Amino acid sequence: MGMRERVLDVGRGASLKRAWGAPRRPSGRAELLFILLIGLSLGIPTLPRREALRVFEIEKGRAWGREPSGPTFQIRARRIVEPPPLDIEHYVLQLTLFPGERRLEGRVTIRGRATAPTDDVRIDLVATLTVARVLLDGAPVPFTHAEDRVRVSASLAAGQTFTLVIEYGGQPTLVGRFPSGMFFSHHSGFPVIATLSQPDGAPTWWPCVDDPADKATADLEITVPPGYVVASNGLLEDVRLHPDGWRTYVWRERYPIATYLISIAATNFVEFSDIYVARDGTAMPLLYFVYPEHLDRAQRTFPVTREALRVFAELFGEYPFLAEKYGMAEFPWGGAMEHQTMTSIGSSALLSVDTIVHEAAHQWWGNMVTPRTWHDIWLSEGFATYGEILFRERMYGADPGQLLRQRDDGLASGRLGGTVYAEDATDPFDDIPAIYTKGAWVVHMLRYLLGEDRFFAALREYGRRFAYANASTEDLQRVFSEFYGASLEWFFEQWVYAPMRPIYAFSWSVQPEGAGYRLRLRLEQRQTHLVPRRDPTRPPVYIMPVEFTLRYADGTADVKRAWNQARHEEFTFLLERPPVSVAFDERGWILKEVLKGES
Ligand SMILES: [Zn+2]
Structure with missing residues (x-):
């Protein structure tokens, strides 16, 4: 959907950006800025527009009232232990x-280099596994294994490369909330062994520097x-058959991968396959x-994978692991996990299109661009969840705002009351x-703010800039601010770093005036909390562009936009004819609670 706007400024030096592209500074007094909007046309295909409205309209935003004293929120970030000064290149x-x-x-071989001088080579491995031997650059070395770390006394200069071999064994145990690690289970009487390591289960079954920001290539x-x-x-690459009938499967991941x-x-397993054809004609298995x-069941839904990759390649850029493959493997777990180029999918999720699509979207968001820390996990999960929405929109013509509202209870104190930025890096899925879901709403609101073209251009640039590496929430903010043309700090403050949402009360009235009608739209923010602001001149309320849909007696409709950045604000439009109804944010662009019975 393309948005077209022509704004003629007759006010006091207001630019297009000040009118719509960026928040104005709060004046703290009656807003005197008049903006003449000519032929405001938003081209919304879902609205009946039998004739183009050709009216001159005056929008006036007037703010009043003072901020009540309410609670403000501060991020109470809990960080995990700093990783050692090592950069692992290959496992x-x-x-x-x-x-x-x-x-x-x-036997795990770890090849890397020191990023700073260190005499503390530290590898994560749970202490319930037993280490038999450690080799450093080919020679056995003394080591300790306690508090889930293998420590080797070795002095490494900055930049010095090393090869560490750890020989170990035992019965893996599971850790954490899900829990994660290596599972030993059964299906129809046959054993199944599978792993799910997010966020910190990798060291329960293999030794590594378990930091999502330290990607390496890997042979398995x-x-x-x-x-x-x-x-x-x-x-x-190979399946080696041994004389006793055992087999060694040799898989090689040549793209950088997080542990x-x-x-x-x-x-x-039984196997079946399909082919994805990239936009340049490359065929990938x-x-x-x-x-x-479960073969019949999987064969019914898995073909949607091909469509998901095609849709996402169009929106996000080509599938990032095109020289290898994409795949899915069934495993004994309730959901699914986006393992790079080989999603693991639970038996109960085999028929879930949303799950299949979600994990496919993760190949871009999570795997190609990996969260720098676990605080940034929404860059993975919020984006993959929005991938489900985008897929339904592109494939079936679904309305993204409606899909997101179906996943929301509409209450400020409800399910989505938490903070998108994960405050506790030791428990990012709390x-x-x-x-x-709120993470997906944030992506949706960025799309609203930037418009279709700039949003997807920003998304592709974000993917390109951090491909096969890591990104933080600040990195995302920087890229989207560039494409927006101004700092988005205010947006991230209120939607990413703060909990809660705005509570709006909306009312409208229309009166004859001269040859036309004066429409007054009154919008109030009723939430009691204050949005935390780094810049104290920014108002502690939600700053957002807002849409009003005006419907007329002949069935036509029109959308007005205004910039809301005050707790109480009134917008005035001069119209040629009176609307019979006015709806606030009808398309569902903003995560909000709307008080009923107020209009
Ligand atoms: Zn996910």
Whole structure:
């Protein structure tokens, strides 16, 4: 949807940006700025517009009242332990799985370099696993293994490269909220071993520097008993058959991957495949691994994957792992997990199009661009959730605002009352509605603010700039501010770093005036809390452009926009004819609560 606006400024030096593109400074007194809007046309296809309205309109925003004293919010960020000054470049995981004993034996090679002088080489590995031997640059070295870390006494100069080998084994345990780690389970009597490491489960089954910002390439050489097939990241380079019937599956991930995205799934999988054709004609395999008893089920829904990749490639830029593959492997878990190039999907989610699409969107948001810290997890989950919305919009013509409202209870104190920026990095999934659904609302509101063309251009540039690396919330804010043409600090303050939402009360009235009519739109913000502002001259209320849909007796409609940045504000328009109804934010661009019975 393209937006076209022509604004003729007859006020006091107001520019287009001041009228619509960016918030004005609060004046603290009656707003005297008059803006003449000529032929305001928003081209909204869902509204009946049998004739173009050709009227001259005057919009007047008038603010009054004083701020009540209310609670303000501050981010209480809890950070995880700083990672060691190491940059890991490559991992080789050589694991042998013993499903009957729920046990593994492993040899993991870690190649990296020191980013600063250090005598503390620290690798994350839970203490319930037993380390047999550590080699540094080929020679056995003394080590300690306590508090879930393997420590090697070695002095590394800044920039010095090293190769560390850790030989270990044991029965993996699960950790955390989901929980995460390596699962030993069964389906129809056959064992299945699978992993889900987000956010911090990787060290429960393999040694690594478990920091989402330290991406590396990885080889996975997984040895399994007869009858097992292993699905993993990257390309399957080889399957080595041993004399005793055991097999080693050799998968290689050549794109940088975060430790939490490295995964394996092993059982008596059956496979089927599809082909994704990129926009440049490149054909890429889609590989699916499912339990034999669920093949029919998976074959019904998995073809939507191809469509999801096609839609997202158009919107976000080409599929980021085109030289490898995309795939899905069934695993014993309730949901799904976007492991890079090989999503793991739970048996109960095989028929969920939203889930399949969500994990596909993560290949861009989460995997290609990975959150720098767990505080930034909404850059992964909010964007993947909005991917579900975008897919339904592009494929089936669904209304994005309506889809998002279906996932919201409309209450300031309701499900989405939390903070999008995850305050506790040690438990980033402690408020899933805020991170996923409110996060998706934030993306939707950025789209509203920037308009279609600038929003998707900004999104693609954000993807391009941080591809195969990491981005923080500040990085996203910087890119979108560039495309917006002004700082978006006020937007991120109120929607990302603060909990809650605005509570609006809206009323309108129309009176004859001269040859036409004067329409008064009164908008009040009734929330009791104050939006925290770094810049104290910015009002502690929600700053947003707002839309009013005017409907006329002949069935036509018109949309007026105004900039709301005061707790009490009145907007005035001169019209040729009176509307029979006026709706506030009818298309659902803003996350809000609207008080009923006020208009
Ligand atoms: Zn997700």
